[in-house]
Amino acid sequence: xxxxxxxxxxxxxxxxxxxxxxxxxxxxxxxxxxxxxxxxxxxxxxxxxxxxxxxxxxxxxxxxxxxxxxxxxxxxxxxxxxxxxxxxxxxxxxxxxxxxxxxxxxxxxxxxxxxxxxxxxxxxxxxxxxxxxxxxxxxxxxxxxxxxxxxxxxxxxxxxxxxxxxxxxxxxxxxxxxxxxxxxxxxxxxxxxxxxxxxxxxxxxxxxxxxxxxxxxxxxxxxxxxxxxxxxxxxxxxxxxxxxxxxxxxxxxxxxxxxxxxxxxxxxxxxxxxxxxxxxxxxxxxxxxxxxxxxxxxxxxxxxxxxxxxxxxxxxxxxxxxxxxxxxxxxxxxxxxxxxxxxxxxxxxxxxxxx
Numbered sequence: 001x002x003x004x005x006x007x008x009x010x011x012x013x014x015x016x017x018x019x020x021x022x023x024x025x026x027x028x029x030x031x032x033x034x035x036x037x038x039x040x041x042x043x044x045x046x047x048x049x050x051x052x053x054x055x056x057x058x059x060x061x062x063x064x065x066x067x068x069x070x071x072x073x074x075x076x077x078x079x080x081x082x083x084x085x086x087x088x089x090x091x092x093x094x095x096x097x098x099x100x101x102x103x104x105x106x107x108x109x110x111x112x113x114x115x116x117x118x119x120x121x122x123x124x125x126x127x128x129x130x131x132x133x134x135x136x137x138x139x140x141x142x143x144x145x146x147x148x149x150x151x152x153x154x155x156x157x158x159x160x161x162x163x164x165x166x167x168x169x170x171x172x173x174x175x176x177x178x179x180x181x182x183x184x185x186x187x188x189x190x191x192x193x194x195x196x197x198x199x200x201x202x203x204x205x206x207x208x209x210x211x212x213x214x215x216x217x218x219x220x221x222x223x224x225x226x227x228x229x230x231x232x233x234x235x236x237x238x239x240x241x242x243x244x245x246x247x248x249x250x251x252x253x254x255x256x257x258x259x260x261x262x263x264x265x266x267x268x269x270x271x272x273x274x275x276x277x278x279x280x281x282x283x284x285x286x287x288x289x290x291x292x293x294x295x296x297x298x299x300x301x302x303x304x305x306x307x308x309x310x311x312x313x314x315x316x317x318x319x320x321x322x323x324x325x326x327x328x329x330x331x332x333x334x335x336x337x338x339x340x341x342x343x344x345x346x347x348x349x350x351x352x353x354x355x
Contacts, residue, residue, distance in 0.1 A: 138183075230328075
């Protein structure tokens with residue numbers, strides 16, 4: 001196994017850059033839209049000119065979810081359909097994502113497949129030139145829905161599997177039968193030609209053998225990418241600091257991508273020098289309510305799309321943000337959380353930095 005050391009950070013950064021470029025080419029090839037090509041080129045030109053434009057926007061389309069995950073960072077509450085935002089308003093938000101200059105839209109929730117208009121939303125994103133990814137628990141991802149998503153123009157689908165053991169996964173998510181449905185969903189995605197990504201969580205309990213079994217599962221079911229999240233002190237884990245990873249834990253996690261070539265393994269902080277994506281001003285998150293935060297795991301609102309345009313929220317946020325977090329998520333420690341809370345207070349004082 002290739003050991004993780006600070007000395008090989010530069011080489012691994014180059015490798016990641018080349019792989020990221022390859023992923024971008026693949027996703028555009030599957031999108032096949034000249035509008036998407038224009039959107040990507042426009043973003044890169046504006047960034048070269050020194051403008052801060054987010055590459056990725058996370059759009060949560062519902063609070064509802066069938067699961068009850070202990071580590072959920074989203075504000076996943078059971079709500080009635082009548083409480084949900086309309087299709088037209090969501091399409092308007094997607095339009096604002098394009099106008100902002102981002103090209104990668106990640107549709108999440110809650111569970112986005114609980115919305116009956118999910119295919120229309122994906123089709124709209126594709127039509128206006130966005131690369132789209134759906135994040136789901138996989139329970140509703142049957143063959144019919146996968147075919148509809150492919151017709152709508154979905155580029156990639158991430159399905160969550162927290163443990164390679166069926167009973168452990170279902171128990172942790174609180175939904176019997178979920179594991180088998182999620183595994184089957186990968187077969188449907190493969191058959192339809194939608195690139196798949198297995199989304200999982202590393203924890204103290206599975207950091208050693210558990211991750212190896214997840215990677216074996218990913219290889220067996222033919223996923224191209226396994227994305228490993230580490231614990232965040234956010235959502236239901238907001239005060240679970242004992243669950244957070246130490247520097248030594250993060251170094252153990254970083255050894256995994258260095259030793260595995262198939263499937264490709266991604267982690268949020270692959271080196272001790274990797275900067276937080278929020279600090280890089282590369283991402284932004286839109287809640288179902290319309291509130292905007294710096295990223296999905298940061299709960300502090302920096303604006304509200306019900307009252308102002310996303311572009312105005314972003315400009316105010318990007319102009320004021322002064323953050324320099326490396327090696328781990330700032331939400332994993334109290335100092336980082338306080339820094340983002342104070343930032344939210346400065347740029348959106350009406351919320352007083354509350355999530």
